[in-house]
Amino acid sequence: xxxxxxxxxxxxxxxxxVLVRGSWLGRDAVYKVREIKAYRHPDLDARxxxxxxxxxxxxxxxxVQAGLPVPCLxxxxxxxxxxxxxYIPGRRLKDVVPTLETNVxxxxxxxxxxxxxxMHGIGLIHGDLTTSNVIIENEAGPGSIEFRVIxxxxxRHSESIExxxxxxxLFKRVVTSTHAxxxxxxxxxxxxxxxxxxxxxRKSDQFRQIxxxxxxxxxxxxxxxxxxxx
Amino acid sequence: xxxxxxxxxxxTAHTFSTGVVDRSGTVAGLASDTYxxxxxxxxxIKVAQHHVDCFQDIIWSALEKAxxxxxxxxxxxxxxxxxxxxxxxVGASIARTLHLRLGVPIVGVNxxxxxxxxxxxxxxVDDPLTLYVSGGxxxxxxxxxxxxxxxxxxxxxxVGNMLDAFARAAGLPHPGGPKIEAxxxxxxxYIHLPYTVKGxxxxxxxxxxxxxxxxxxxxxxxxxxxxxxxxxxMLAEVTERALAHTEKTELLLTGGVAANGRLQEMIxxxxxxxxxxxxxxxxxxxxxxxxxxxxxxxxxxxCEGGLALEQTNIIPKWRLDDVPIPWRASxxx
Numbered sequence: 001x002x003x004x005x006x007x008x009x010x011x012x013x014x015x016x017x018v019l020v021r022g023s024w025l026g027r028d029a030v031y032k033v034r035e036i037k038a039y040r041h042p043d044l045d046a047r048x049x050x051x052x053x054x055x056x057x058x059x060x061x062x063x064v065q066a067g068l069p070v071p072c073l074x075x076x077x078x079x080x081x082x083x084x085x086x087y088i089p090g091r092r093l094k095d096v097v098p099t100l101e102t103n104v105x106x107x108x109x110x111x112x113x114x115x116x117x118x119m120h121g122i123g124l125i126h127g128d129l130t131t132s133n134v135i136i137e138n139e140a141g142p143g144s145i146e147f148r149v150i151x152x153x154x155x156r157h158s159e160s161i162e163x164x165x166x167x168x169x170l171f172k173r174v175v176t177s178t179h180a181x182x183x184x185x186x187x188x189x190x191x192x193x194x195x196x197x198x199x200x201x202r203k204s205d206q207f208r209q210i211x212x213x214x215x216x217x218x219x220x221x222x223x224x225x226x227x228x229x230x
Numbered sequence: 231x232x233x234x235x236x237x238x239x240x241x242t243a244h245t246f247s248t249g250v251v252d253r254s255g256t257v258a259g260l261a262s263d264t265y266x267x268x269x270x271x272x273x274x275i276k277v278a279q280h281h282v283d284c285f286q287d288i289i290w291s292a293l294e295k296a297x298x299x300x301x302x303x304x305x306x307x308x309x310x311x312x313x314x315x316x317x318x319x320v321g322a323s324i325a326r327t328l329h330l331r332l333g334v335p336i337v338g339v340n341x342x343x344x345x346x347x348x349x350x351x352x353x354x355v356d357d358p359l360t361l362y363v364s365g366g367x368x369x370x371x372x373x374x375x376x377x378x379x380x381x382x383x384x385x386x387x388x389v390g391n392m393l394d395a396f397a398r399a400a401g402l403p404h405p406g407g408p409k410i411e412a413x414x415x416x417x418x419x420y421i422h423l424p425y426t427v428k429g430x431x432x433x434x435x436x437x438x439x440x441x442x443x444x445x446x447x448x449x450x451x452x453x454x455x456x457x458x459x460x461x462x463x464m465l466a467e468v469t470e471r472a473l474a475h476t477e478k479t480e481l482l483l484t485g486g487v488a489a490n491g492r493l494q495e496m497i498x499x500x501x502x503x504x505x506x507x508x509x510x511x512x513x514x515x516x517x518x519x520x521x522x523x524x525x526x527x528x529x530x531x532x533c534e535g536g537l538a539l540e541q542t543n544i545i546p547k548w549r550l551d552d553v554p555i556p557w558r559a560s561x562x563x
Contacts, residue, residue: 013504015471039499040463043420077350132475154429166385171428177379177551180474217385 006031016153024074024084034081049081052153057083059152061123066122068115069191088148090138094131097179106189108145113193115149119203120164127154129171131178165213233304238524241321242313243339243366244272245341246281248289249521250296255351258522259296261288267404278316285324303332307527310338311545318544321365326542335536339526342550346378348522349484359478361469364485365390370472371550376560380551381472389461390487392434396457399442400450408455411490417455421448425460430471432464458492466496473504484511504534529557
């Protein structure tokens, strides 16, 4: 069965879904459509698309309610595996990393760290935090750069230290692999922001557990030598 | 440099293999022997003993196939890691002996780098996203910033290890992959099993446990089929995510599990969806083999020269992304 995509400009054909720009009750909107994947078994495919659509919609709702910088949720259609949400004009963090000044980058990553800490604070794990999943809204100038976190297709509820640590570990891995030369401008400020939020929330003990667990996860992974990676 | 032929020695796991490759990348001779346990899994000491027992025959056989005398060897390369310590030590000892006896340079090669490099050579691709799936490794990697960066990998066991362990639990002989693939063809129903993808990483141990338990309630063929469908869909998803993320235009499938027809079909479909050129490394060069070690050795020797004897210690836990790749230009850094 082929699904018809909504009319409109295809913004991005990602790994999991197609993002189509359109309108919803007169507002600028994005239709996120999880297309059928011919490569996997139809039962598995239906399960993955429907479960992830429902879960993503619920999670966006919770994040909006918590006042975190994510797109607003407009509509959900489980049958068509489609979520309609607010359109965010701007560019992906991945694409602007080389063009931004170091201090601006530090400020963004610090606040991104705080945002992820706040997300973890309400019991949610992003699950796919990458520099492609942060949209820098059309820049107004230093100090006033706004961003939104997107793509909650792999997000889930969890308050465990392990899941939070894996979330941060995955982001570290993405920064290492995608922005190897800018690592120091990205990951340390991100972790500083995360730590700052945790300290403000009087959760320094938890933060220390997470830091320890992150080292544990690295060592647990395949083929990590005892020495710290450079 | 007078080196015409490089002799590569592979001994990271159950396969002992020797390849003879010339400077242009032609595989002149390749001989291998794979240890098959009578029962149970791979015991490192027993595998190492297998390598000790067969290495002379394998080396002579590779030289004979290449039609050269051992004196024609100008460089010795060996798998320095990652792998099973006792097995790596056998290959390293043989390489050191040849180095001293023949008076030729020695280089230690990263096994995972060798898999990628032989794939680039054999499939004539330049800058692929690589899905490397075997008994010991499950890695999605692409070149950036002077290294083969790891975008996704298993958080627990390798996919081939998972298939072998399931096969053992189901009473199938080692190696399990081909038997599971054959059984899957006879299946009637798809059973839902745990599907664990975390970003671009994946985990297989929960799937293994659930599939093993499912053997109590479903036919072996149905479980084998569902296990393959679930595990390979996970691999396809992380590959697709890495492809969308890196925007590479070539996709390379390699490692022992790359021989699986269903996996090739799925990864091929992912590539097609993204307009990406898909290649699978030919079977004889996809599994562990000495030719890939020889070829990676040639590349490495050209940039870095040989190792001193005291630098030839094995590195059982050597990450792919720890290895500088000076023979490839790195425009982004």
